[in-house]
Amino acid sequence: MKSAIAVFPGTNRERDMAEALEMASGRPPAMVWHRDAELPDADLIVVPGGFSYGDYLRAGAMAAHSPVLRSVAEAARRGVAVLGVCNGFQILVEAGLLPGALLPNASLRFVCRDIGLRIVNGRTAFAGAYGAGRTLRMPVAHRDGNYFADADTLDRLEDEDRIAFRYAPLDGEAADRFNPNGSVRNIAGIYNEAGNVLGMMPHPENAVRPDQGSTDGRGLFAGLAAALG
């Protein structure tokens, strides 16, 4: 699997993402600066977490109009796999590659903790290693992760099996606590219509080594490496 990571001023998870990708695929990803309109040939493009352009105006709003994002959008239309994590998810919705929006957390606080992540649709290159129904442990770290879409859009996402993940209780976690940000219908990640673009708030790249407290993120990268060769 050849992969590329889009990097913006203010991105801060690109090294973690590169490590996770190299661990799974055996090859380091290409790092692509936001001004580069040319993307290298890649089977997977990742838009990682951070605070691109300082979250000015709205999280992801500036990055969504950068030269590299135009190339990402074009690649997505050709069917190339695209993964947006955290700020990357915010950028993909701002760019219109995924429906809905990410609002400030209902608590108005930055939330940084482990959450439970239930696989809803596990029949994709992204989640194929897991299987539906499993609950993973993964960290979130964001202030604007409160997924919102109108009821029609949400119904359509559910009808078309495009909910990738929902927040779910970890062992013993109270029912009113497991959703870290107020996301509607506990949505933590969604696919585009074709299923080749995934946006998610939790950080699988920060759950690949035992010292990170969880290795549940490995399956996502291993599954991609297996599916994309």
Place this chain on the structure above:
Amino acid sequence: MRAPMKAKVHVTLKPGVLDPQGKAIAHALEALGFDGVADVRQGKYIEIDLEHGSGDSGGDSSGDSSVGAEDRVNDMCEKLLANTVIENYSVEIES
């Protein structure tokens, strides 16, 4: 050289979109003893200075460039200033 026109843009959350900041402000007003605050919605206000004639697609040379300007600022709102999934916007041009 004429002074630039000023575009005043208000961006507000659509009805039905959760606004926790507005809720927090309403609670704070209540705590300060202000009665009768039924609801608070927080938005953004953006000012843009526009040069006369720049980027007008209509080529209007009659002097009234505020019509072209309004179209341009509406376009700016659609493309960047507002996220129309969650926000409404209004534009006012001041010559």
